[in-house]
Amino acid sequence: MLTYSTYSEAGGVGKTTTAANLAVAHARAGLKPLVVPLDPQDGDLSRLFGVDEQRTDSVDNLVRHMIRRPNGGFTDLIRTVEGVDIVPEHNMLSDLAEFLQREKDQAEAMGEAFGMHAQLLRVLREAGVPEKYDVLICDPPATEGPHLYNAIHATRSLVIPVEPSAKGRAAVEGLEALVAGFEEQLNIDVGVLAAVPTGFKNTRDQRTILDEIDYPIPEIISERASLMEGCWMEQCSAFEYVRDHRSRRRDYELETLAQFDRLARHLEAEVGIEAPNPPEPGDVDHEVLTV
Amino acid sequence: MTGMKKGAGEDPFADDQPVDSTEPSTDQTEATETPEETDTQQEPDTQSSRQQLQIPYKFRRDGVQDGRDRVPLFLQKETKVAERDALREFEDRFEENVSLTDLREALVKVGLQHLDEAEDCLEEWGYGMTFD
Numbered sequence: 334m335l336t337y338s339t340y341s342e343a344g345g346v347g348k349t350t351t352a353a354n355l356a357v358a359h360a361r362a363g364l365k366p367l368v369v370p371l372d373p374q375d376g377d378l379s380r381l382f383g384v385d386e387q388r389t390d391s392v393d394n395l396v397r398h399m400i401r402r403p404n405g406g407f408t409d410l411i412r413t414v415e416g417v418d419i420v421p422e423h424n425m426l427s428d429l430a431e432f433l434q435r436e437k438d439q440a441e442a443m444g445e446a447f448g449m450h451a452q453l454l455r456v457l458r459e460a461g462v463p464e465k466y467d468v469l470i471c472d473p474p475a476t477e478g479p480h481l482y483n484a485i486h487a488t489r490s491l492v493i494p495v496e497p498s499a500k501g502r503a504a505v506e507g508l509e510a511l512v513a514g515f516e517e518q519l520n521i522d523v524g525v526l527a528a529v530p531t532g533f534k535n536t537r538d539q540r541t542i543l544d545e546i547d548y549p550i551p552e553i554i555s556e557r558a559s560l561m562e563g564c565w566m567e568q569c570s571a572f573e574y575v576r577d578h579r580s581r582r583r584d585y586e587l588e589t590l591a592q593f594d595r596l597a598r599h600l601e602a603e604v605g606i607e608a609p610n611p612p613e614p615g616d617v618d619h620e621v622l623t624v
Numbered sequence: 625m626t627g628m629k630k631g632a633g634e635d636p637f638a639d640d641q642p643v644d645s646t647e648p649s650t651d652q653t654e655a656t657e658t659p660e661e662t663d664t665q666q667e668p669d670t671q672s673s674r675q676q677l678q679i680p681y682k683f684r685r686d687g688v689q690d691g692r693d694r695v696p697l698f699l700q701k702e703t704k705v706a707e708r709d710a711l712r713e714f715e716d717r718f719e720e721n722v723s724l725t726d727l728r729e730a731l732v733k734v735g736l737q738h739l740d741e742a743e744d745c746l747e748e749w750g751y752g753m754t755f756d
Contacts, residue, residue, distance in 0.1 A: 490632045514694070521633070603632050
């Protein structure tokens with residue numbers, strides 16, 4: 334199983350759109366991806382895919398499962414969009430730290446252990462996620478906390494969108510310190526599958542910064558503000574946006590789609606997964622036959 | 625940039641990893657009795673809160689970052705090497721793993737008690753120099 338979190342300390346570098354488009358790219362190739370976004374704020378991955386309408390309702394949600402108080406089965410949480418299974422975000426995520434702490438105190442009063450950072454992993458394992466899915470993608474928020482810790486604990490591998498700027502560089506350095514501390518704290522081994530520069534305008538400064546990145550950079554995504562804004566507007570992936578909402582196809586946008594396809598193949602290959610029906614990279618009309 | 629390895633991390637769903645094993649449970653505290661603890665054991669209703677205070681930090685926390693603020697640390701190469709050597713040295717002395725985070729804070733704490741030596745170090749780096 335391929336598992337990763339898209340993570341960067343800097344906001345606005347395309348973490349969520351990278352996670353969303355990679356998930357669709359995996360699905361296009363015939364793999365079954367599960368996406369677990371964990372952003373406590375609005376404007377998140379559930380919003381991008383238009384499955385966030387219940388986030389303020391008192392419905393069963395991931396947080397309830399993480400504190401061992403589910404109101405239903407895990408599979409009932411899941412919504413499917415563009416071939417991607419998603420566990421929608423819910424406003425209870427804002428108080429995740431508090432909920433986990435309370436449950437931990439309670440457990441310890443009863444003489445049990447409760448790992449605050451291992452609960453997402455427990456929920457996914459108990460739900461049989463490794464048997465049912467080929468890919469697990471977590472999209473945690475940029476801030477340090479139980480959302481991020483649970484995501485990293487459940488995936489152990491990272492895909493790091495990087496803005497090639499001084500700010501982006503500082504964010505990657507900060508991430509180093511953070512993950513090193515996290516590895517030590519929870520005694521797990523975290524790897525970086527890829528750094529994904531986004532918003533690349535090919536300036537000399539940007540090229541210098543990319544040269545300093547010591548992780549594999551399979552693709553460099555150029556500035557595609559209009560495409561990405563369009564995705565948010567129409568609440569869909571870049572693939573669907575170009576296919577259904579662009580009156581004419583632009584070569585440079587098709588190339589960006591091809592990059593997401595190739596990036597997905599790269600990540601799959603890193604853990605030895607071969608997609609059953611990979612598209613020609615960037616072929617928006619490619620369809621996956623599902624049984 | 626170094627530190628995290630390239631490629632995939634470990635398999636989070638590998639069978640040999642029980643979910644809770646990564647965080648020490650409270651029963652590890654038995655090795656940490658302190659002399660005061662026996663004095664106060666007669667008061668059962670306050671015992672749990674007192675005990676909490678007496679358990680050494682290493683055993684009380686869920687992970688090394690607990691109760692600590694994150695401070696980024698930038699080290700010159702030779703300092704990093706010396707730190708690594710010190711870590712190995714302490715691991716030999718204690719015959720157990722020593723957390724780098726713990727070592728670093730210990731070094732800072734001890735350093736804070738030796739400001740004169742720290743001053744020498746800063747002077748070597750150019751503090752106190754004037755160019756009139």
